[in-house]
Structures are given as C-alpha cells and as structure tokens.
Amino acid sequence: MLGKLKFLTAGESHGKGLSGILEGLPAGIPLSEADLAIDLKRRQQGHGRGGRMKIETDHAEILSGLRHGQTLGSPIALWIENRDWENWKIDKMSHELPKGPVPEVTLPRPGHADLAGVLKYGFSDIRNVLERSSARETAMRVALGAICRKFLRELGVEIASHVTQIGPEKTQATIGSNLTEINQLADDSPVRCLDKVCESRMIDHIDVYRKAGDSIGGSFEVLASGVPVGLGSYTHWDRKLSTRIAAAMMSINAMKSVGIGDGADVAEASGSQVHDEIIKEAGKIRRATNHAGGIEGGMSNGEVIRVQVGMKPIPTLARPLRSVDIKTEEPGSAHKERTDACAVPAASVIGEAMLALVLADAMLEKFGGDSLEQIKAHLAASGVR
Numbered sequence: 085m086l087g088k089l090k091f092l093t094a095g096e097s098h099g100k101g102l103s104g105i106l107e108g109l110p111a112g113i114p115l116s117e118a119d120l121a122i123d124l125k126r127r128q129q130g131h132g133r134g135g136r137m138k139i140e141t142d143h144a145e146i147l148s149g150l151r152h153g154q155t156l157g158s159p160i161a162l163w164i165e166n167r168d169w170e171n172w173k174i175d176k177m178s179h180e181l182p183k184g185p186v187p188e189v190t191l192p193r194p195g196h197a198d199l200a201g202v203l204k205y206g207f208s209d210i211r212n213v214l215e216r217s218s219a220r221e222t223a224m225r226v227a228l229g230a231i232c233r234k235f236l237r238e239l240g241v242e243i244a245s246h247v248t249q250i251g252p253e254k255t256q257a258t259i260g261s262n263l264t265e266i267n268q269l270a271d272d273s274p275v276r277c278l279d280k281v282c283e284s285r286m287i288d289h290i291d292v293y294r295k296a297g298d299s300i301g302g303s304f305e306v307l308a309s310g311v312p313v314g315l316g317s318y319t320h321w322d323r324k325l326s327t328r329i330a331a332a333m334m335s336i337n338a339m340k341s342v343g344i345g346d347g348a349d350v351a352e353a354s355g356s357q358v359h360d361e362i363i364k365e366a367g368k369i370r371r372a373t374n375h376a377g378g379i380e381g382g383m384s385n386g387e388v389i390r391v392q393v394g395m396k397p398i399p400t401l402a403r404p405l406r407s408v409d410i411k412t413e414e415p416g417s418a419h420k421e422r423t424d425a426c427a428v429p430a431a432s433v434i435g436e437a438m439l440a441l442v443l444a445d446a447m448l449e450k451f452g453g454d455s456l457e458q459i460k461a462h463l464a465a466s467g468v469r
C-alpha cells in the first residue's frame with residue numbers, strides 16, 4: 085500500500101535481533117538514534133505488559149543512510165538487538181544445531197497464527213511460526229515510523245494517539261487539537277488514557293483479567309494534525325488515503341477493526357448529524373465539526389485525521405483454552421508462553437508509527453523531491469496550506 089516509500093523488517097521474537105530498511109526518504113532530514121529511542125520507549129510502556137518488556141531496553145542502531153546527523157536519501161538500515169537472545173541462543177533458537185533435545189511446541193493457541201501457520205508451512209514445531217508472528221516485530225516498525233515522524237514534523241505534521249477503551253471501560257474525554265499536548269498527557273498515563281476516572285477503571289479491569297489468567301482488548305485513536313489538503317486520491321481504490329491507512333492499521337498484530345472519523349458510529353446517525361458543514365472562519369474555508377476524521381473522498385481535507393482502531397484480547401492465556409496436539413491429535417491445553425495481559429497502550433504507539441509511514445509516503449507522492457528543502461518548497465508553492 086506504500087508507493088514512494090518502501091520498508092522491510094526481518095527478525096524473530098527470540099532471534100538475535102530485528103533488522104529494518106526504509107527506502108525512499110529524501111536527503112537532509114535531521115535524525116539521530118535518540119529520536120528513535122523516544123518512540124521505542126513509549127512502545128515498551130503500558131499497564132498489562134508481561135515480563136519480556138522488563139528484559140528488553142530497545143535501542144535502534146542506525147547502520148546506514150545517515151551522515152553528520154542528516155539523512156542522505158539512501159536506504160536507512162536499522163538494527164535492534166534482542167537482549168533475550170542471550171537466554172535462547174544455546175538451544176531453542178540456535179541457527180546451527182539440528183532439531184533435538186528442545187521439545188517442540190505442539191499445542192496451538194486459539195487466536196494466534198499457530199495452527200494455520202504450521203499447516204501452511206508444513207512445520208511440526210509451532211515455534212517456527214510463533215517466533216515471527218509475534219508482535220516483537222512491531223518494535224522495528226516503531227523505529228522506522230519514528231524516522232517518518234521526524235520527516236513529517238519538518239513539514240508541520242504531528243501525530244499522536246490515546247487509548248479510548250479497555251474491555252467495557254470507555255473514555256468520555258473530549259480532546260483538544262494540540263497533538264503534542266495529547267501525547268504528553270497520554271504518555272503520562274499507565275494506559276495512555278486522557279480521562280483520569282476512566283484510567284483507574286481501565287487499570288483495575290486489566291488487573292482483574294490478568295489475575296484470572298485471562299487477557300483483555302480495547303481501542304485507541306490515532307490522530308494527525310497539519311496534514312495538507314489532497315493527500316491520497318478519489319480516482320482509484322488503492323490511491324485512497326483511507327484505504328492505505330486502514331490497511332496499515334490492520335497489519336498490526338491483533339487489530340480487528342479500523343474506523344475513520346466517527347467510524348462505525350456513522351451507521352446509526354443521520355446525514356445532517358454526520359457531515360461536517362463548510363464554513364468560513366478567519367478568512368479560511370474550514371469545517372464546523374470533524375466527524376469525517378479529516379478524510380473525504382479518500383483525500384485529506386485539511387482537518388485533523390482521526391483513526392479508531394480496535395484490538396482483540398491477547399491470544400496467549402495464563403489459563404489456556406482448549407486445543408488439540410498437532411502431533412498426537414489428543415486434546416490438551418493451548419501452549420503457554422510469557423505473555424502480556426493487555427497491550428492496547430503499546431498498540432496505540434505502533435498505530436502512530438503506521439500512520440507516520442503512510443502519511444510520509446503520501447507526502448512524498450504529492451510534494452516529492454530529493455531533498456527536504458525541495459519538498460518544503462513544493463509544499464509551500466502548492467498553496468494548500
């Protein structure tokens with residue numbers, strides 16, 4: 085779904101580390117490893133995470149594409165080491181040793197990639213599937229997204245997110261339009277919720293489910309301000325910005341719904357309640373409301389982009405569900421692995437990264453150039469701001 089920008093990630097959850105390559109960004113973007121560290125740390129937070137996040141302190145090393153603190157326009161390669169590799173390399177994740185003393189994982193977890201994955205690739209060991217299907221891979225997406233965030237910030241675009249629901253607990257908070265402020269408030273909350281009353285109910289809820297050996301999902305909203313009019317296009321299905329954002333969000337592990345603006349709520353509202361009236365304010369044509377979430381006809385309309393994303397509960401359960409052993413075909417309890425009870429707060433940071441990747445791509449498409457200065461000049465000359 086990306087056109088001008090390409091990215092690839094590689095790496096297993098308990099392998100040596102994660103690699104990522106981002107290709108297509110212009111020269112001249114100021115960038116440092118410290119920029120990537122901010123978002124990587126934000127992804128590791130959140131009430132409900134499991135033991136793994138205590139082991140890892142994610143650091144992305146920039147291997148190429150940078151000189152004297154500025155991008156060169158060449159591919160940017162990143163490397164994130166898995167600290168947990170030290171504990172696994174001897175046997176379970178050895179590249180060289182043949183299959184042997186390490187027991188195979190044979191009881192697929194309902195809700196995970198396990199069963200379809202082993203059947204598809206012809207594996208007898210579910211570990212061959214779960215190592216790559218794990219959301220550990222999203223650490224690299226966050227690092228690559230952080231590079232795009234730097235690029236977008238240079239063009240006046242800010243991205244933020246906040247958690248709107250954990251299980252049945254929904255926030256009633258009305259949010260302002262300053263996205264830096266929204267992110268600061270969300271980052272200060274253990275569940276990235278802007279509503280303090282709801283926050284404590286969400287925390288209690290996660291604790292109840294964790295203690296019961298269960299897990300819980302929720303929803304979050306990702307926002308982008310300063311997006312110029314006309315990113316994406318109505319002219320073809322795969323050029324629509326909404327198509328591209330929805331695909332990017334659905335690509336995050338465990339995301340099951342995406343809504344733009346008011347999302348699914350528009351189904352029960354009338355036209356006059358849903359559509360944003362066009363008004364002239366301070367000499368500018370704009371909207372009285374933003375139910376559309378900044379996108380109409382598959383194009384950005386200049387208002388804040390709002391994307392609602394729904395996450396299912398984590399599949400690995402401390403009190404596992406019923407399963408069937410793929411070797412013996414005997415009934416049993418699903419495989420247990422160290423697990424999060426709730427990862428919705430972390431997922432919202434991953435949502436920001438995916439939106440940054442899509443918007444950076446769409447900005448390059450519309451205002452493209454080889455250097456940041458050229459792109460800024462094209463944006464200024466377009467008159468859309």
Ligand SMILES: Cc1cc2nc3c(=O)[nH]c(=O)nc-3n(C[C@H](O)[C@H](O)[C@H](O)COP(=O)(O)O)c2cc1C
Nearest residue numbers: 196197217218219337338399400423424427430431
């Ligand atoms: C930040 C994050 C952390 C996750 N942590 C876990 C986990 O600890 N255990 C688990 O079973 N699933 C976890 N998941 C969800 C699985 O990765 C996901 O359900 C699985 O890959 C199957 O994909 P699907 O849910 O999209 O079908 C996590 C997802 C995210 C976004």
